[in-house]
Amino acid sequence: MRSRLPFLLITPLLLAGCGAIPSARAPDRPQAASARQPAAVSRPEARKCVTQLGQTGSRFAALPDKFYGAGCSTLNSVKLDGVGGDTAQFSVTNLGVVACPLANTFAGWARYGVDRAARQILGSPLARIETMGSYSCRNVAGTGRMSAHSRAEAIDVAGFVLADGRRISVLGNWNASAEEREFLRTIHQSACKRFGTVLGPEYNAAHRDHFHLEYGGGSFCR
Numbered sequence: 001m002r003s004r005l006p007f008l009l010i011t012p013l014l015l016a017g018c019g020a021i022p023s024a025r026a027p028d029r030p031q032a033a034s035a036r037q038p039a040a041v042s043r044p045e046a047r048k049c050v051t052q053l054g055q056t057g058s059r060f061a062a063l064p065d066k067f068y069g070a071g072c073s074t075l076n077s078v079k080l081d082g083v084g085g086d087t088a089q090f091s092v093t094n095l096g097v098v099a100c101p102l103a104n105t106f107a108g109w110a111r112y113g114v115d116r117a118a119r120q121i122l123g124s125p126l127a128r129i130e131t132m133g134s135y136s137c138r139n140v141a142g143t144g145r146m147s148a149h150s151r152a153e154a155i156d157v158a159g160f161v162l163a164d165g166r167r168i169s170v171l172g173n174w175n176a177s178a179e180e181r182e183f184l185r186t187i188h189q190s191a192c193k194r195f196g197t198v199l200g201p202e203y204n205a206a207h208r209d210h211f212h213l214e215y216g217g218g219s220f221c222r
């Protein structure tokens with residue numbers, strides 16, 4: 001990656017709109033995204049992560065490492081289509097490639113955070129999580145720093161479908177009935193215990209329709 005450094009220094013402003021997600025709705029946590037260069041993950045570490053993900057009962061396929069240039073990469077990643085629950089699997093739509101450690105964190109949140117809250121608060125198990133994807137080669141909007149999406153280390157979650165057919169979306173239900181409000185706030189809080197950065201409707205207008213769930217240390221929760 002050393003050879004890409006000069007290119008990186010002169011191109012951040014050109015990258016803001018290069019992702020699948022329009023930069024206008026993507027001002028992620030301003031001080032959080034790191035500018036670190038992607039580094040290959042050791043094989044034992046990668047294997048361990050994939051083994052752990054398999055133990056969650058999730059449906060996925062491991063993917064080869066890819067470098068896309070401009071600081072964007074998908075390393076130690078999987079294509080995640082479903083995550084294991086207590087008794088059934090939840091499908092995950094529109095996610096695509098996601099970093100394996102993030103997939104593991106996401107699987108834990110789906111099972112112990114979302115599904116259990118759905119049953120307790122809404123009276124129905126979780127069936128599906130609808131996402132706006134993970135990997136997107138772009139900067140944090142308005143900055144010269146790469147978004148965690150440029151490493152597939154963040155997932156944007158738009159909504160949830162329950163086994164009884166109800167659909168609860170961040171946009172449509174954040175301020176809806178008392179039960180729906182409680183459900184969305186409860187799973188937002190449980191996400192904050194598992195992910196390094198969580199952004200939702202209270203953070204800014206750009207996140208009115210999704211939760212940004214980002215892998216990493218720290219505890220930025222808005």
Ligand SMILES: [Zn+2]
Pocket residue numbers: 028149154155156211212213
């Ligand atoms: Zn995001």
